[in-house]
Amino acid sequence: MAPLSGAKYSTLMPDVTIIGAGISGLSCAWTLKQLGIDATILEATPRAGGVIRTEKIGGYLVEAGPNSFQAAAPALQLVEELGLWDDLLPPAPHAPRFIYWDGKLRKFPFGPLTFSGILRLLREPFIRSKSSGDESVRDFFVRRLGRQAHDRLVAPALTGIYAGKTDNLSMVAVFPKIVEMESEHGSLTRAFLSTLRRRGKPAGPSRPKPKGAVFSFPDGVGALPKRLAEQLSIQYNVADAPIGNTPVTVVAAPAYLAADLLQHRQRELAALLKKIQYAPMVTAAVTVGDDSLNQPLQGFGFLAPRNQGLHMLGSLFSSALFPDRAPQGQQLLTCFLGGMFEPDAIDWPDARVWEIICTEIKTALHTSEMPKPVALFRQPHAIPQYNVGHEGWVIAVKEELKKTPGLFITANYLEGVSVPACIEQGGRTARAVAEYLGRRA
Structure with missing residues (x-):
């Protein structure tokens, strides 16, 4: 199949079009910029960040997506490059995690x-069995x-x-x-x-790794895509992103949108992308007063196994984990509902969602008063599912991409859903793009 564009490599036009301003697309564009390659990001919505979204609502700092990111080298390296290192916010020390089991947090x-x-x-x-296949x-x-x-x-x-x-x-x-x-x-x-015996210093930022397994920022995780967006060329509200107008197109959109974009150009690839399942998610932020708790709220939060009588998948103790997430005397909890267990929860009326969340938080934490709603977010396509056979699916996608020189994909449905994994994939894709353009020059 012919390359995406017959145009010669030119400094008069962007070398690369990136479709999607989530963390994968932003990271790819940032790495390309460091390599001296012009890229323009086309984003269908009025904001950058994708599933990363931080909102300030009535004195609360609410995360609609990830509440933190792991202290992995790709993420810390990017934080340092963006000048955000001094803003890294570690979690409260010695914050335990809990499992809701038999009516108690354990x-x-x-x-x-x-x-x-x-x-x-x-x-x-002493278990001698080993994995056989996928x-x-x-x-x-x-x-x-x-x-x-x-x-x-x-x-x-x-x-x-x-x-x-x-x-x-x-x-x-x-x-x-x-x-x-x-x-x-x-x-x-x-x-x-x-691993403990031969642990060495991992590649990453030049500064010593800060203490903490996860991090955020004073203004929330959304500070990361916001800083990236300020440094990059992005066009917002682009409903129909063109493919093939530049020597390289990087698709960094969700799989179902990428499939629609590629349907008429690369049908086999589009068919593969349509196979990805997504877990729908309802995220509900609620608040409880300190005086309604029978003890101070401490820890990361809790997860609820499916046989313990709760609809909720779990809750993060957002204001106990990071400071300035709630007004004085209040606690902010971020709760999750739906997933692959109750996918129809995405369509439940607000009143039903609030009744379930507030009642179950009161039950789990034994509060004297009913929690109060703060914010509600619905994501029909929240988390891609890496089901059995996913590794073979990724190989098939890469083989199809070889048929269209100049077309690349970087996204959370390939090789990792976490923020650091998406950052790493974006950087790796950018270096592959640079190599491709170098061969064309």
Whole structure:
């Protein structure tokens, strides 16, 4: 198939068109800029950031998407390059995570487990079975850690990341490094101990890594795409983004939109993109007064296994985790509903959502008063699902891309849904674009 554009490489026009101003597209454009390559981003909405969205509402700082990002090298490197390093906001120290089990919040990881469940967990180094092919997350962890550890720890943790079902999610796609650890060492415990012994300094920012597993900013996670957008060329409210007007087009739009864009140019690729499932998500921010809590609110929040009688997937203690998220005397909690477990929740009336969220928060935290609504967000396509077979699907997508020189894809439905993973993929795509343009010059 012919390249996207017959135009010669020219400094009079952008070298690259990027479709989508989410964190993947923004990161790609930023890396291209560092490489001296002009890129224009076309965004269908009036704002940059994609699923990353921070709102200030009545004295509350509310996150509609990610509430923080992991302290991984790609993210910290970008933060340093953007001059945001001094604004990094670590979480409250010693903030425990909880699992809602049997009517109580129990500390992760051992709180929800029985004595027999802990004993089974400790047997992990002696389990000799290994993965054969692309097994589900559920099958892998039941095999290695036991059913109880899976049901009470792993499954709710994956709910907090993918809002998906572990019997559908692909182990090799979701946790490729853990699969490698088992393959190389025969045990996750032995692999972890080996990693500790030979741990070196990872590549990343020039400054020492700050303390904390996750970070935000005083103005929320939205400060990251906002700073990127200020440094880049973006056209907003572009409903029908053209493909082929520049030597390179990078599609950084969600899979279902990318499929529509490519339907008439690359039908096989479009058909593959249509196969990606998304978990719909309802995010509800509520507030409770300090005087209605029977003890100070501390910790990251809690996750709720599906057999514990709650509709909620879990809740983040946003104002306990980061400062200045709520007015004095109030606490802000960010709650989640729907996912692949109750996908129809995306269409529930506001009144029903608020009744469920407020009632279940009151039940879980034993507040003396009913929580009050702050903000409600609905995302029909919140999180792409890396189901069994995803690795083969990614290979097929890459093979189809080879048929159209000058066409690239970078997005959270390929090789990682986290903010750092999207940043890394965006940078990697930018370097591939630079190599392609270098060959054309």
